[in-house]
Amino acid sequence: MADAPRSQNFLTEIVERDIAAGVNGGLVVTRFPPEPNGYLHIGHAKSILLNFGLARRYGGRTHLRFDDTNPTAEDVEYVESIEADVRWLGGDWGEHLHFASDYFERMYQCAERLIREGKAFVDSQSQEAIREQRGSFERPGVNSPCRDRPAAESLDLFRRMRAGEFPDGACVLRARIDMGHENVLLRDPLLYRIRHARHHRTGDAWCIYPMYDYAHPLEDAFEGVTHSICTLEFESNRALYDWVLDNLGPWDPRPRQYEFARLALGYTVMSKRKLLQLVAEKRVSGWDDPRMPTLAGLRRRGVTPEALREFTEIIGVAKNNSVVDIGKLEYAIRGDLEGRSPRALAVLNPLPVLLETWPAGEVRELEVPWWPGEPGRGVRKVPFGRELLIEREDFSEDPPKDWKRLAPGREVRLAGGYVIRCDEVVRGEGGAVVALRCSHDPASLADPSRRAAGTLNWVHATRSASAPVRLYDRLFSVEQPDAAGDFLTVLNPDSFKLAPAARLEPALAQAEPGSRWQFLRQGYFYADPVESRPGAPVWNRTIPLKDTWASRGAAHPEREPRRPRKEPAAAAPRRSRAELRAEARASDPALAARFSRFREALELAEEEADLLAAEPATAAFFEEALAAGAPPRPAARWLANELAGLAGGRPLGSLPLSGAGFGRFVALVETGRVTPAAGKLLLSTLLERGGEPEGLVSELGLEKVTDRGAVEAAVARALETRRAEADRYRAGEKKLFGVLVGAAMKEIQGAADAALVRQVLQERLG
RNA sequence: UGAGGCGUCGUCUAACGGCAGGACCGCGGACUUUGGAUCCGCUCAUGAAGGUUCGAAUCCUUCCGCCUCAGCCA
Numbered sequence: 001m002a003d004a005p006r007s008q009n010f011l012t013e014i015v016e017r018d019i020a021a022g023v024n025g026g027l028v029v030t031r032f033p034p035e036p037n038g039y040l041h042i043g044h045a046k047s048i049l050l051n052f053g054l055a056r057r058y059g060g061r062t063h064l065r066f067d068d069t070n071p072t073a074e075d076v077e078y079v080e081s082i083e084a085d086v087r088w089l090g091g092d093w094g095e096h097l098h099f100a101s102d103y104f105e106r107m108y109q110c111a112e113r114l115i116r117e118g119k120a121f122v123d124s125q126s127q128e129a130i131r132e133q134r135g136s137f138e139r140p141g142v143n144s145p146c147r148d149r150p151a152a153e154s155l156d157l158f159r160r161m162r163a164g165e166f167p168d169g170a171c172v173l174r175a176r177i178d179m180g181h182e183n184v185l186l187r188d189p190l191l192y193r194i195r196h197a198r199h200h201r202t203g204d205a206w207c208i209y210p211m212y213d214y215a216h217p218l219e220d221a222f223e224g225v226t227h228s229i230c231t232l233e234f235e236s237n238r239a240l241y242d243w244v245l246d247n248l249g250p251w252d253p254r255p256r257q258y259e260f261a262r263l264a265l266g267y268t269v270m271s272k273r274k275l276l277q278l279v280a281e282k283r284v285s286g287w288d289d290p291r292m293p294t295l296a297g298l299r300r301r302g303v304t305p306e307a308l309r310e311f312t313e314i315i316g317v318a319k320n321n322s323v324v325d326i327g328k329l330e331y332a333i334r335g336d337l338e339g340r341s342p343r344a345l346a347v348l349n350p351l352p353v354l355l356e357t358w359p360a361g362e363v364r365e366l367e368v369p370w371w372p373g374e375p376g377r378g379v380r381k382v383p384f385g386r387e388l389l390i391e392r393e394d395f396s397e398d399p400p401k402d403w404k405r406l407a408p409g410r411e412v413r414l415a416g417g418y419v420i421r422c423d424e425v426v427r428g429e430g431g432a433v434v435a436l437r438c439s440h441d442p443a444s445l446a447d448p449s450r451r452a453a454g455t456l457n458w459v460h461a462t463r464s465a466s467a468p469v470r471l472y473d474r475l476f477s478v479e480q481p482d483a484a485g486d487f488l489t490v491l492n493p494d495s496f497k498l499a500p501a502a503r504l505e506p507a508l509a510q511a512e513p514g515s516r517w518q519f520l521r522q523g524y525f526y527a528d529p530v531e532s533r534p535g536a537p538v539w540n541r542t543i544p545l546k547d548t549w550a551s552r553g554a555a556h557p558e559r560e561p562r563r564p565r566k567e568p569a570a571a572a573p574r575r576s577r578a579e580l581r582a583e584a585r586a587s588d589p590a591l592a593a594r595f596s597r598f599r600e601a602l603e604l605a606e607e608e609a610d611l612l613a614a615e616p617a618t619a620a621f622f623e624e625a626l627a628a629g630a631p632p633r634p635a636a637r638w639l640a641n642e643l644a645g646l647a648g649g650r651p652l653g654s655l656p657l658s659g660a661g662f663g664r665f666v667a668l669v670e671t672g673r674v675t676p677a678a679g680k681l682l683l684s685t686l687l688e689r690g691g692e693p694e695g696l697v698s699e700l701g702l703e704k705v706t707d708r709g710a711v712e713a714a715v716a717r718a719l720e721t722r723r724a725e726a727d728r729y730r731a732g733e734k735k736l737f738g739v740l741v742g743a744a745m746k747e748i749q750g751a752a753d754a755a756l757v758r759q760v761l762q763e764r765l766g
Numbered sequence: 767u768g769a770g771g772c773g774u775c776g777u778c779u780a781a782c783g784g785c786a787g788g789a790c791c792g793c794g795g796a797c798u799u800u801g802g803a804u805c806c807g808c809u810c811a812u813g814a815a816g817g818u819u820c821g822a823a824u825c826c827u828u829c830c831g832c833c834u835c836a837g838c839c840a
Contacts, residue, residue, distance in 0.1 A: 035840055136836055137768045172838055182769050184836045193838035212840045236770055236835050316779045321833050325777045328790050413799050455799050521800045549801040641818040645825040735785060738821055742784040754820035
């Protein structure tokens with residue numbers, strides 16, 4: 001792989017944080033784990049490039065691992081195509097080509113351990129019974145009657161499962177977690193099922209196979225993967241991933257799962273099922289049909305790995321579900337092809353031109369550079385004569401304004417050749433234009449100063465060759481085929497067209513299969529590596545050139561108006577968190593009493609009182625703070641607005657700061673010894689390392705600064721370090737005042753009165 | 767509905783309490799023997815409302831919207 005990706009995203013942040021903290025000894029090991037049951041598509045390319053790129057960037061490695069735990073769906077055909085695709089994209093897994101099936105024995109031993117430790121059991125119920133007992137989102141599940149089966153009995157049954165004593169579906173191994181868990185994935189999930197099927201690698205060695213949620217974390221752990229990156233839909237699986245590892249460890253490294261938003265692209269579909277359907281129903285010519293979003297299809301179309309890499313750089317990585325504009329892919333493809341494709345002449349839809357000023361029978365070989373303006377990069381001869389062909393679309397009898405092509409009486413230059421003028425239109429039976437009679441300007445050949453309205457692509461009428469030229473376009477005619485009832489109904493009928501009359505300049509006949517060219521003014525074309533024969537290339541249009549003329553006015557992609565925000569749903573019966581708190585109070589008189597006391601005696605705002613009287617621990621913490629001398633309302637504000645954010649979900653009891661300590665902290669701020677800004681710094685420090693507020697104030701030098709001289713010094717330092725901003729402020733960019741205030745406040749650790757800082761700054765800036 | 771996740775230009779994505787930035791698209795201009803490329807410029811956004819703060823896209827609260835999960839698939 002060439003360069004590692006440069007852009008930052010939430011994953012590079014996680015990795016950098018882990019490296020800095022010395023997690024796993026600073027090691028970065030990722031993996032790309034496809035199931036060999038289909039072809040890879042451009043969505044996988046994002047994942048491949050992400051995984052390989054991340055490891056490469058941080059000096060780690062990436063494994064290619066086939067997640068082949070379901071023998072009924074998988075096949076070696078897919079293993080081979082996937083390896084080829086990953087390699088094509090530049091993924092280098094070195095020694096690390098792995099198969100989940102290589103770990104079956106180890107996984108099995110782990111399962112026995114879970115059983116022995118009472119953490120798994122064999123369930124002999126039917127599939128229907130198990131499903132029924134699982135409950136639903138709002139209804140907890142119920143325990144299986146097999147759940148408390150002695151470990152020895154489960155172990156015996158599990159061994160007999162392995163030995164093949166039971167038919168498919170007779171029993172399963174289940175984890176023993178919690179049938180009442182709010183995450184349904186943790187309601188005693190299945191670990192193993194019986195499948196008497198031939199596996200593409202292990203043959204008939206096994207008849208029990210591990211489930212994804214059990215196998216995947218183990219595969220990662222066995223291989224020493226550190227960062228296991230998958231897509232968003234596996235977020236709720238992470239709890240089970242962690243359960244498996246926590247109960248079968250210890251592990252070093254201990255893998256961690258992270259999720260990103262998978263790629264969705266406009267004007268295409270990405271699901272394996274739909275892609276397979278297109279192939280199976282012969283809507284396309286195969287997995288590698290150039291219209292397919294598969295890597296095989298993209299490759300067949302002429303797209304390069306570099307273009308795909310650039311594309312993934314452009315779209316970035318995040319956790320937003322999003323649909324990427326296909327224009328970004330097209331942009332990346334054009335940008336890549338632009339620099340690597342020599343320009344050739346071809347006419348896709350010919351219109352004959354008779355040059356009456358050219359001697360009959362005379363053919364002149366023009367020397368035309370492969371790269372316009374860069375003859376040093378090579379030239380070839382292109383025959384020019386009396387009978388030529390131009391694009392039918394390049395002539396208009398009644399041209400619109402701004403027409404830069406041929407029209408009666410007008411002049412254009414034939415690329416690399418002469419300027420010609422249209423003198424007469426030749427009509428056929430029905431009056432249709434069948435040819436043009438033109439004259440040429442002999443002096444115009446190599447004279448750049450000789451202007452014409454525009455430049456056209458052309459070929460000689462007979463000294464040119466016909467060849468199969470296939471024009472591909474977007475497979476679907478709507479941006480979101482998945483949103484259509486039946487995606488097959490929105491297939492683009494014009495996604496594939498043959499140009500039957502196309503004529504190509506002679507040199508193109510020698511094009512190597514797999515070579516890329518720009519047909520001048522038309523697009524980028526790829527000599528099909530499969531169907532081309534020596535001296536007889538078959539052409540695939542990778543992508544047309546950007547056409548600002550055609551896109552002008554008429555066919556603008558009609559921009560869909562922003563989806564109107566839905567009106568609030570009528571009477572949502574859902575209980576909000578506030579309602580939950582109210583209910584808690586209703587059933588707990590102590591909390592209710594506190595709420596009224598907070599509300600009335602302490603004069604807290606309703607929202608504050610509500611929050612603080614939500615649960616006993618919070619209320620107690622708050623009361624402790626009051627007892628330590630904090631005035632009620634400020635204490636409530638600091639607790640609700642700042643402490644809650646800084647605690648980041650940790651229970652108050654687990655903080656290194658007690659309620660009393662918090663109360664003394666609030667008092668410090670309220671008595672004016674510490675400013676609110678310095679208070680924030682102080683509070684976060686207290687939360688980080690604990691300690692006494694009073695002591696920390698002196699230790700950190702956070703007492704409020706009353707000395708104007710000290711403030712002036714801080715402002716001066718800030719103006720020194722932020723000189724550029726200060727200059728821009730003086731030049732009129734008033735919005736930078738905030739930056740300067742911030743800089744000055746930081747200089748003095750927030751320990752000065754903000755109003756004073758603003759005032760001094762104002763004076764100093766004039 | 768229970769749980770988890772996500773809301774920033776038309777699209778994708780930055781900004782981690784202090785200048786809402788970049789890219790694609792679109793529009794305009796320069797240049798051009800490709801209506802291509804290149805260069806320059808322009809339009810355009812923090813889901814809503816309250817609160818905390820000198821200062822909020824960012825912290826707190828409420829509301830709204832979208833996505834994922836109830837396979838013996840992965």
